[in-house]
Amino acid sequence: MKIEMKYWKKLTPEERLARVQQALKDNVDFSKDASLGYPASKLDEKVFTNESLFLREMPVLSTYIANPNHIGCHTFGTSEFAFKGTQAIEREVLSMIAVDLFKIEDGQYDGYISPGGTEANVQAIWIYRNEYLKKHGAKLDEIVILASEDTHYSIPKAANLLMLDWEKIAVDPVTRELTSDAVRQGLLSSLSKGKKYFIIVSNMGTTMFGSVDNPIVYTDVLKEYQVPFRLHIDGAYGGFVYPFGDFENQINFTNPDVSSITIDAHKMLQAPYGTGIFVCRKGLIENVLTSEAKYVEGMDLTLCGSRSGANAVAVWVILTTYGPHKWYEKISVIKMRTNWLCKQLDQLGVSYFREPEMNIVTIRSECVPIEIAHKYNLVPQSHDESNQWLKIVLMDHVEIEHLKDFIHDLVSSKSLSPN
Template identity: 60%
Template sequence: MKYWIKQSHQELNKRIDQALKDTIDYENSKYLGYPVSKLDENVFYSNAPFLKDAPLLRTFIANPNNIGCHTTGKSESAFKGSQELEREVVRVLAVDIFKSKEEEYDGYIATGGTEANIQALWVYRNYFMKHHNAKHDEMVILSSVDTHYSVPKGSNLLNVDAISIPVNFDTRQIEEDVLDEIVAEQVAKGKKYFLIVANMATTMFGSVDNPDLYAKVLENHGVLYKIHVDGAFGGFIYPISNRQSTINFENPNITSITIDAHKMLQAPYGTGVFLCRKGLIENVLTKEAQYVDGMDLTLSGSRSGANAIAVWLILFSYGYYGWFEKINTLLLRTNWFCEQLDKLNVSYYRDPYMNIVTLRSNHVPADIAHKHGLVPESHDGNNDWYKVIVMDHVEIDDLKRFIDELTTVVAAQEV
C-alpha cells in the first residue's frame, strides 16, 4: 500500500484541524456571496466543550460544501481544506485498492451507491452521444437480474433501455450462451452501444459478476461498450479478501467503479464513492453552472465535506493492515455460520470472499426469519431466499442463537 497507512489519533486530529482552518469559518469570515452559512444555532450548539475532542463533529458544525470534482480542474477555494482530504480518500481507493496508475483516475464522494451508479450511466450515455453521435434508441444498459434497483432507476432518468440478464438459480452467475443470445437480440433491434453494470457483490446474494465475460461476448458481436462495476457493498471487502481479483483498473475492460462507505466502512449514511478513468467524467460537465469556481461534474452538485472527512478518518484510523484484520474477523464468523448450516443440510448461496449468506427460504420458517431480522428476497410473499449479512455488530453468539432455533426446527422435521 502506497497511501493507505494507519495514522495515530493525534495525527488524525491535527490533519482535521488544519483542514478546518483551510475551510471557510462563518463565525469570523464574512463571505457575502455564498448561499450557505453555519448550522442554525437554535438547533446546533457550536460551542459545546466536548467538540474539542470530537473532530468529526467539529467538521459537521463547520458545514463545508465539497461541490465539484476535486481530482480535476479548479475547485471552490472556500472549502479547500475538506476538498484536500476528499482527494486523499479518492487516491487511496483508486490507487491502493483498485490499482489505478497515478493521476489516471477521477472521482468524488457521492451521496451513495445509487447516485454513483447513475453517475456512471450518465457519463457513458453522454460519451456515446458526444463521441459517436449515438441516439437514445441505439443504446442499451445490460446487467444481471440480481443488480441493484439503481440501474432501472438510471434507465428511466436517462431514457436508455435496460435489459436484465437471467442468472443460474444456484450459482447466481450469468451464463455465456444466455448473454450471447441477449446481445444478439439487441443488436438485431439496432442497439450499437452497450452500457454494462457488473456487480462486485449483489445486494441480495453477494454474488460477483465476471466483467470479462461481458467484454468477450460484446467484442464477438463487434459493438462498442463501457463497463461499470457496482461495488457498492463489495468494494471495501472483496478486493481485500480476494487478493487475486482482477476487478480493478488494471483490467482494461473496466472504466468505472462504485463503492459505498456507509455499508462496510460504517460511515454516516449518504456516503458513496464514484471512481472512473481519466477523460470520462468531463462528458457530464454542466456548463450552465458558471457561478461555481470549477467544473460541475457531479450528479448531486453540493455535497457534504463532512461525509468526505468521515471516510478519510475511518480509512486512516485503520490503515490497510488494520482493515485487513477487521475484514478477516467478519469472514471467520461467516465461515463458522456456513459450517453450521452445512451440518444442518440447509441450502444457501455464498461467495467465499464475501460476508453475505443467502439461505433457501424453505429451510427457514418465516417467524424465525422475522425474529432474527433476516431480509427476504421479496416482500410480496413470493420469496425464495433469506439474507444474512455478517456485519460488525453480528457476532458468533448472535449467529448461534439463530442456528440453535433452526436446529430445533430441523430436528422436528426429521421426526
C-alpha cells in the same frame, strides 16, 4: 493478499485530529470571515453548538457543524476556494480508493464522494450515455445497459431517468454466475432491437446474494461481436470486502476495460448514510459537465451538485483509523464468522448461497420458519408471497453468539440436529 499502499496509512488519533483541524482552518470560517456571497453557513448554532471541548476533539462532528459544501468534482479543474481544506481531504480519500485499493495510476482518475451508491451508479451510466450521444452521434434508442438479473435496483432506476433500455442477463439459479451463453443471448437480443452502443454494469457483490460477476465474461462476448462498450463495476456492497481476500483480485483498473467503479462507505465501512464513492478513468467525467453552472468555480460534473464535505472527512477518518492491515484483519474475522455459519447450515442440510469471498449468506426461504425470519430480521428477496430467499449479512455487529442463537432456534423449530 499483498498489502502495498502508497496513500492509505494508519494514523494516530492526534494525527487525525490535527489533519482535520488544519483542513477546517483552510476552509472559510463562517463565524469569523466576511463571506457575503455564499448561500451557505455553518449549522445553526442555536441547535448545533461546537463550544464543548468534546465536540472540538471529534473531527467528523466538528466538520458537520462547520458544514463545508463540496459541490463539484475536486479532481478535475478548479473548485470552490472557500472549502479548499476539506476538498484536499476528499482527494486524499480518492487516492486511497482509486490508487491503493483499485490499482489505477496516480493522476489517471476523477471522482467524488457521492450521496450513495445509487447516485454513483447513475453517474457512471450518465457519463457513458452522454459520451455516446456527443462523441459517436448515437441516438437514445441505440444505447442499452447490460446487467444481470441480480443487479441492484439503481440500474433500472438509471435506465428510467436516462431514458435507456436495460437488457437483463440471466444468471445460473444455483451458482448465480453469468455465462457466456447468457451474455451472448442478451447481446443478440439487443442487436435485434437496433442497439449499437453498450453500457455494461458488472457486480462486485450483489445486494441480495453477494455474488460477484466476472466482467471478462461480458467483455469477451462484446469484443467477439466488435461492438463499442463501456464497463462499470458496481462494488457498492462488495468493494470494501471482496478485494480483501487471499487471492489476487483482478476486478480493478489493472483491467484496461474497466472504466469506473462504485463503492459505498456507508455499508461495510460504517460511515454515515449518504456516503458513496465514484471513481473513473481520466477523460470521462467531462461528458457530464454542466456548463450552465457558471457561478460555481470549476462548474459542476456531479448529479447531486451540493454535497457535504463531512462525509469525505468521515471516510478519511475511518480509513486512517484502521489502515489497510487492520482493515484486512477486520474483514478476515467477519469472513471467519461467515464460514462458521455456513458450516452449521451444511451440517443441518439447509440450502443456501454464499460467494466464497463475501459475507452474505442467502438461505432458501422454505428452510426458515417465518417467525424466526422475523425474530432475527432476515431480509427477503421480495416482500410478498413469491419470496424464495432470505439473507443474513455478517456485518461488524453480528457475532458468533447471535449466530448460535439463530442456529439453535432453527434446530428447535425443525427438530433438526447436526449430522
